Amino acid sequence: MYRTVCAWAMLCVLLAFGSAGASDYSLEIFGNANMDETIDERDITYVEGIIKGTNAATNLSDANYDGKVDEKDITQIEQTISGEEKEITIICNPPNGKIVTIKKPVERIAVLTPDSAEALVALDSEDKVVGVPNGLTPMELTFPLLSKLQAVAAGHEPDCEAIINLNPDVIITYGSSPDPSKLDDNLEGTNITVIRLDCWKPEYITGDIKKLGYMLGKETNADELIAFQTKYLEIIKDRLEEIPEDERPRVYLEGYGDYSTWSKGWGIHWLCALAGGTNIAADLPGSNPEIDSEWVLEQNPDIIVKVTSASVAGYEITDHSQIKEIWEAMISRPGWDSTIAVNNEKVYAMSRDMCYGTDYVIGLIYLAKWFHPDLFEDLDPQAIHQEYLTRFQHLDYDLDKHGVFVYPPLEE
Numbered sequence: 001m002y003r004t005v006c007a008w009a010m011l012c013v014l015l016a017f018g019s020a021g022a023s024d025y026s027l028e029i030f031g032n033a034n035m036d037e038t039i040d041e042r043d044i045t046y047v048e049g050i051i052k053g054t055n056a057a058t059n060l061s062d063a064n065y066d067g068k069v070d071e072k073d074i075t076q077i078e079q080t081i082s083g084e085e086k087e088i089t090i091i092c093n094p095p096n097g098k099i100v101t102i103k104k105p106v107e108r109i110a111v112l113t114p115d116s117a118e119a120l121v122a123l124d125s126e127d128k129v130v131g132v133p134n135g136l137t138p139m140e141l142t143f144p145l146l147s148k149l150q151a152v153a154a155g156h157e158p159d160c161e162a163i164i165n166l167n168p169d170v171i172i173t174y175g176s177s178p179d180p181s182k183l184d185d186n187l188e189g190t191n192i193t194v195i196r197l198d199c200w201k202p203e204y205i206t207g208d209i210k211k212l213g214y215m216l217g218k219e220t221n222a223d224e225l226i227a228f229q230t231k232y233l234e235i236i237k238d239r240l241e242e243i244p245e246d247e248r249p250r251v252y253l254e255g256y257g258d259y260s261t262w263s264k265g266w267g268i269h270w271l272c273a274l275a276g277g278t279n280i281a282a283d284l285p286g287s288n289p290e291i292d293s294e295w296v297l298e299q300n301p302d303i304i305v306k307v308t309s310a311s312v313a314g315y316e317i318t319d320h321s322q323i324k325e326i327w328e329a330m331i332s333r334p335g336w337d338s339t340i341a342v343n344n345e346k347v348y349a350m351s352r353d354m355c356y357g358t359d360y361v362i363g364l365i366y367l368a369k370w371f372h373p374d375l376f377e378d379l380d381p382q383a384i385h386q387e388y389l390t391r392f393q394h395l396d397y398d399l400d401k402h403g404v405f406v407y408p409p410l411e412e
Contacts, residue, residue, distance in 0.1 A: 031063035275367035
């Protein structure tokens, strides 16, 4: 069941993650009548006030999503609190903004993206997964169970016949991909619900995790993961509070391709800002502007960060040779030896795997240490990373033996 979200509700969505705290957003689930970060007794009280005429209705107060606010909504909220609700209605991630009602319990999931798969593992729900994207099938180190399941998507191309044969209750995929004509339209007449949650954009991932927690009856797991992330978000935010914007290092962020960068419309820009850096490409048009060497030399950044693909660095890579080669090529570009970044040995390369997804806070910690080493000397990103893998991904994965994530490696 879909309906367009009104402009006011979308504004709430877009403002949801303006700052780092986990409570700085409104949980986009119908029944969250008071528009805070959870569904609890306060929502019952708020709906009672709406019925009495002492509170104004909100966009999420119609808990059972039937077009009116009444006693049935109180019943729905009570069932949600106790975990006995038979369905739940959510707003899918921005900018999609669609409303979808999910029948509960959710027992069978086809997941089309590795980021969503990682989130499901973190919420202790991998036993519900019946189909995965083909990119997961070789990843036995990081997805020992899911890598053995049937692949139901190649890149952004879903195999709808395979999905239907697996008979999932829901499909979880990106907000804008695949196009509905390739997925949703081909599932008409089935009981399969398409849920569009990116589960990779740092500025929205807290909300995605919370929604999955409610959908799967894993609210406690979701809260534990969010608390882990928020702990380090708050440490970084608090220590940077006294540093004026004009005293923060100017950073050139480069993507997989040479001279491809990110403006303020992309997640890595958000990470750069949270880590106390100033993205020199923030105001360029488009989310992935193409620039040239001359532009970088003119900007003369204090720090340069190259983000590499999973084929160069990440969980499945065993040595530093590829990421080192890319790093050496960057510092050897003609004229770049005149930049502040190269002169001060402030050029870094990092894996995309840590910038997006439920482990994004690891990438954030590396950036914070690179940008402000004196402020974050006590933070050990590898130890924090190891805790994440053991505690939330349930992996017997030793970072001293596996994986390549940054170059140059942090000094011991």
